[in-house]
Amino acid sequence: MKLTADVGIIAAGPAGLCAAVSASEAGASVVVFEKANNVGGTANMGMGPFGVESRIQKAAFSNLTKEDVFRKFMDYVHWHTDARLVHEYFWKSGETIDWLEDMGVKFAGAVKYFPDSEATWHVVQPEDGSIPGPRAASTMNRILYRRAQELGARFLLETPATRIIKEDGKVCGILGKNAQGEEVELRCKAVIVATGGFGCNPEMIREYTGLDFGKNVFNFAVPGIVGDGIRMVWEIGGAKGRMSIEATGGVSPIGDSDPEAIELRGVFSQANLTVNKQGFRICDESIMQNSSVAANIIDEQTGKRVYNIVDDSIIKRFRRNGMPFSSNVFGSGNIDNFDERFTKLTELYPDCYYAADSLEELADKIGMNRENFVETVEEYNDACDDNYDELFGKNRKYLLPYRGKRFYAAVGCIGGYGTLGGIKVNWKQEVVDTEFNPIPGLWGAGSDINEIYDGTYMFYFPGNTMGFAVNTGRIAGERAADYALSLED
Ligand SMILES: Cc1cc2nc3c(=O)[nH]c(=O)nc-3n(C[C@H](O)[C@H](O)[C@H](O)COP(=O)(O)OP(=O)(O)OC[C@H]3O[C@@H](n4cnc5c(N)ncnc54)[C@H](O)[C@@H]3O)c2cc1C
Known part of the structure; x- marks a missing residue:
């Protein structure tokens, strides 16, 4: 032709x-x-x-x-x-x-x-x-x-x-x-x-x-x-x-097309405690709302992965008061029956979602340094009690302590909208x-x-x-x- x-x-x-x-x-x-x-x-x-x-x-x-x-x-x-x-x-x-x-x-x-x-x-x-x-x-x-x-x-x-x-x-x-x-x-x-x-x-x-x-x-x-x-x-x-990659960091491009994963992503898009494989905090977590900056933060970590943590007490607060960050991109914000729904995701995507009955068990499941992680959570809880994040100066409204009985982690990694x-x-x-x-x-x-x-x-x-x-x-x-x-x- x-x-x-x-x-x-x-x-x-x-x-x-x-x-x-x-x-x-x-x-x-x-x-x-x-x-x-x-x-x-x-x-x-x-x-x-x-x-x-x-x-x-x-x-x-x-x-x-x-x-x-x-x-x-x-x-x-x-x-x-x-x-x-x-x-x-x-x-x-x-x-x-x-x-x-x-x-x-x-x-x-x-x-x-x-x-x-x-x-x-x-x-x-x-x-x-x-x-x-x-x-x-x-x-x-x-x-x-x-x-x-x-x-x-x-x-x-x-x-x-x-x-x-x-x-x-x-x-x-x-x-x-x-x-x-x-x-x-x-x-x-x-x-x-x-x-x-x-x-x-x-x-x-x-x-x-x-x-x-x-x-x-x-x-x-x-x-x-x-x-x-x-x-x-x-x-x-x-x-x-x-x-370059048009990079976007967050929870979690793995299992990305799963509607349930997308629905629950709102929980892990909050400024929750986020740690690396060594069990250390890495930033004022509210900064990670800017997902291209989040990609850079993740890029610096072992295996280019981070772990965003919540527990059942925080889920309860989110259900009662709503989640501070809302987005029309990820999910409707429905977190009813969270434990049951999240546990299913841990079975479908075992490298991406983890649930445990103690901090130590969560660290072991992830393969994270358990002593550092437990210490990090203790320090973070102190910051919540003091209403002052001495380490990164995170806004006090995001400081929620971890005092629940069941703990959840979702992997954050680098995604790309495409290339540039x-x-x-x-x-x-x-x-x-x-x-x-x-x-x-x-x-x-x-x-x-x-x-x-x-x-x-x-x-x-x-x-x-x-x-x-x-x-x-x-x-x-x-x-x-x-x-x-x-x-x-
Ligand atoms: C989930 C997602 C959400 C996004 N949301 C936004 C947003 O809300 N706002 C924003 O600013 N950006 C967003 N982006 C990024 C945005 O979509 C891209 O920046 C934009 O589409 C780039 O436009 P483009 O025309 O350069 O290329 P593309 O939209 O990628 O189009 C390229 C076209 O080239 C065609 N093509 C490839 N090879 C050939 C060939 N040999 N011959 C003929 N045709 C060919 C393809 O079929 C395609 O149609 C998003 C990206 C993703 C993945």
């Missing part, structure tokens, strides 16, 4: 979809190759993108400005990133939320992810009117898909791109293979790559991040996201970008070669080019990776269309 277009787009995740809409809006003809049999990619599992100074935030009297966000973000990443690329993203982001709204996407609001974060997470209101939760953003993807098609973009589903065509130093097409096994050749003036990283490729994860998939990192491995775009770009001389980076771009999102010269006709967008966090995902401004994907997708579409339409046929 042979096709022509102004702009060819590799992949229809949120970055590719936004690129398809914006390039079409600019008047370019567009063909999109998508490997899966549906669109939206990883973002179908998520809830919404980042934005600052959106209409929604202004209507809520938010006083957060682009300038504030930019300065805080750049300080957070030690300016170890391309400041102009970050500027382009943040300055576009509020208006992109308005653009999505004008297309028909409804947002339930701009909210925080955890108490110390900012209300930048624009959570999508699902089309069916249900309360927003995981998968809410699939509605946004469906609306983008519809809009791109209305504007004339053509989508080739189940047609992975296999190669970028470059002739006389310029990018001029894409090769792919459709579901019937036929080769598809698109000749075009500009190409945008947005294949979402390599989160489902254990070899690449090991080689480029040093982590071991399924052993010490537990990615949400979306099938098909195996680094194709990165490989295709490197093959034609594109430079390597900095690569791989394709090097300049601030205009032009893919560059190893000398930082742009490769004519080639743009990147989304997670494939996202190396803006200096290693630790910036959760204080939640919605940041989907935000980066929709904004860099939209910008790449505009720039690629502009370039393609300026060339003579």
Whole structure:
């Protein structure tokens, strides 16, 4: 099959979809190759993108400005990133939320992810009117898909791109293979790559991040996201970008899809006593609400594991008073029959959940240093009695003593929402070669080019990776269309 277009787009995740809409809006003809049999990619599992100074935030009297966000973000990443690329993203982001709204996407609001974060997470209101939760953003993807098609973009589903065509130093097409096994050749003036990283490729994860998939990192491995775009770009001389896991630490990516494990996760997302294999405390546990910081804390521990502890007296308090941290991501907060339900989980996932009738027995089951652990609990109970955490200064409202009869532990480890980076771009999102010269006709967008966090995902401004994907997708579409339409046929 042979096709022509102004702009060819590799992949229809949120970055590719936004690129398809914006390039079409600019008047370019567009063909999109998508490997899966549906669109939206990883973002179908998520809830919404980042934005600052959106209409929604202004209507809520938010006083957060682009300038504030930019300065805080750049300080957070030690300016170890391309400041102009970050500027382009943040300055576009509020208006992109308005653009999505004008297309028909409804947002339930701009909210925080955890108490110390900012209300930048624009959570999508699902089309069916249900309360927003995981998968809410699939509605946004469906609306983008519809809009791109209305504007004339053509989508080739189940047609992975296999190669970028470059002739006389310029990018001029894409090769792919459709579901019937036929080769598809698109000749075009500009190409945008947005294949979402390599989160489902254990070899690449090991080689480029040093982590071991399924052993010490537990990615949400979306099938098909195996680094194709990165490989295709490197093959034609594109430079390597900095690569990392979009790490999230918490309890517990093992047994992740088990609905009961998700339901009870609210208990272990609290600022409970958390210890390492040596039985020592490692931080003010309330800090672990920021799950990318939690990933770093866990990364420092033996076996990259920590143990979040509760007992029956604490469960009783949670049932009576509610849990201090609530989240619409994990569970409804129902902890009735906790012992029975948790004990079942210990049978299903013996390396992840532990229950015992004494602290000593719990330590032995985990394989933890029993003397240190018992001493840690004694010291922690003293801190609770004194209402003062001398070690880490944890807020006294989280200081609950361990004086029950039955003890529970859940493992915390490093998970990944996916991966970040791989394709090097300049601030205009032009893919560059190893000398930082742009490769004519080639743009990147989304997670494939996202190396803006200096290693630790910036959760204080939640919605940041989907935000980066929709904004860099939209910008790449505009720039690629502009370039393609300026060339003579
Ligand atoms: C459970 C979960 C929840 C999340 N929630 C949020 C959230 O609420 N907010 C937020 O900011 N971020 C969230 N994220 C992260 C967010 O989903 C990603 O940052 C975002 O989807 C990246 O967009 P993308 O377009 O770059 O890539 P993806 O969404 O990963 O899409 C990549 C696309 O590339 C396609 N593809 C791969 N190879 C080829 C090929 N050879 N040819 C053609 N197509 C190909 C894939 O099929 C896929 O459709 C979440 C992630 C997970 C796992």
